[in-house]
Amino acid sequence: MWFLKAKKPLLGLAPMDGVSDYPMRQLCREWGADLTFTPFLSADKIIQKEEAVLAEIRSGEPTIVQLFGSRVDQVFQAAEIALEQGARQIDLNMGCSARHIVHKGCGAALLGDIPQACKILERLVAGLPSSVPVSAKIRLGLDRPTFTDFLDRLTQTGIRMLSVHGRTRAQGYSGQADWEAIARIKERVNIIVFGSGDVRSPADVQLRMTTGVDGILIGRGAIGNPWIFSGLSERDLIRQEWLSTLCRHRELIQREGQSIVLFRKYLSRYAAHLGAQDRGALLTAEEPISLLQTMVSGELARAG
Numbered sequence: 001m002w003f004l005k006a007k008k009p010l011l012g013l014a015p016m017d018g019v020s021d022y023p024m025r026q027l028c029r030e031w032g033a034d035l036t037f038t039p040f041l042s043a044d045k046i047i048q049k050e051e052a053v054l055a056e057i058r059s060g061e062p063t064i065v066q067l068f069g070s071r072v073d074q075v076f077q078a079a080e081i082a083l084e085q086g087a088r089q090i091d092l093n094m095g096c097s098a099r100h101i102v103h104k105g106c107g108a109a110l111l112g113d114i115p116q117a118c119k120i121l122e123r124l125v126a127g128l129p130s131s132v133p134v135s136a137k138i139r140l141g142l143d144r145p146t147f148t149d150f151l152d153r154l155t156q157t158g159i160r161m162l163s164v165h166g167r168t169r170a171q172g173y174s175g176q177a178d179w180e181a182i183a184r185i186k187e188r189v190n191i192i193v194f195g196s197g198d199v200r201s202p203a204d205v206q207l208r209m210t211t212g213v214d215g216i217l218i219g220r221g222a223i224g225n226p227w228i229f230s231g232l233s234e235r236d237l238i239r240q241e242w243l244s245t246l247c248r249h250r251e252l253i254q255r256e257g258q259s260i261v262l263f264r265k266y267l268s269r270y271a272a273h274l275g276a277q278d279r280g281a282l283l284t285a286e287e288p289i290s291l292l293q294t295m296v297s298g299e300l301a302r303a304g
Ligand SMILES: Cc1cc2nc3c(=O)[nH]c(=O)nc-3n(C[C@H](O)[C@H](O)[C@H](O)COP(=O)(O)O)c2cc1C
Pocket: 014, 015, 016, 017, 018, 019, 038, 039, 040, 066, 093, 094, 095, 096, 137, 165, 196, 197, 198, 199, 217, 218, 219, 220, 221
C-alpha cells in the first residue's frame, strides 16, 4: 500500500464531515499522520461536478477520497472523477448512521445489504487502475457485531483495506468503542485493518495497537490536537510550538480562501485549556492570531 512504511504504529486522520478538510488534513500530515481521508463526499454531487465538492479532493496532498452512494454505476463514475481530481485511494462509506443518508440506501444501510455493497466494491476494484487501492469503512454491524460471512464476502471483493469504527449503527456515537470486536475482525480478515474509536492520547494509541490492528484512525481526538500524530500530548509542547501550530492552521485556512469563522471553530478546541476570560477574548477577537501572539509573549516574559 502506498502509505506503508517501517514506522509503527500507522496513524491516520479519520474521515469527518465538517472537519477533515484540506487545512486539517495537511496540518495532521505535517504532525506525522501517515494517511488522511476526505469527509464522505456524495457520489451524486461529484458526478454533477459541484465545485465545492471537487475542491475538497483537489488539494495537492495524497488523500483517500471517501464516497457515499448506493448504486454501482453512480459510485464508479464518481470514483473515476475523483481520480482525475487527484484522489490517491477510494474508500466506500458503509458506516454513516445519519438518517438522511441511510434512507437513501447509503452509508450504514449498506451493512444491511451486503450483496449491493459487494457489487459496488467489485466494480471499483475491477474498473479502477490497480495502483489505486479500494477500501471500505464499516461499523461493527447494524445492531450487534457481525463477524462471519459478511466479512468474508467483503474481503473477497478485492478491497485492500478495511477501517472499522468499533460501534454498531444502532449505537451511533454512544457508549465506548469495542476494541475487542475490532481485534476479532483483524484476526478474521487477511487485509490491512485500521481501528477507530475513542483514541484521544498517545497512551490510547499504544493501548489500542496491542489489539493487533495495522493502524489506528484518530477522529475527534485530533481536533485541536494535531500533534497526537507525533506521539506528543499538549503538555509536551513548548508554548511557541503550540502557537506556531495555530498560526499554521490559520494560514492553511486562509490559503484555501476560507473565512475566520472556520478557524474559530478549531480555535475553540485549541483554547479549551485556557481560562474563561482568555478563551472568550480569543473567540471574539477580530484577528485571534495577533492576540495569541501577545498572550504567549506575555506568558514567556512572565516566566522570565
Ligand atoms: C463530526 C464527525 C464527522 C464524521 N464524519 C464521518 C465521515 O464523513 N465518514 C466516516 O466514515 N466516518 C465519519 N465519522 C466517524 C469517524 O471517522 C470515526 O470513525 C468516529 O468518530 C470514531 O472515532 P473517534 O472516537 O476517534 O472520533 C465522523 C465522526 C465525527 C465525530
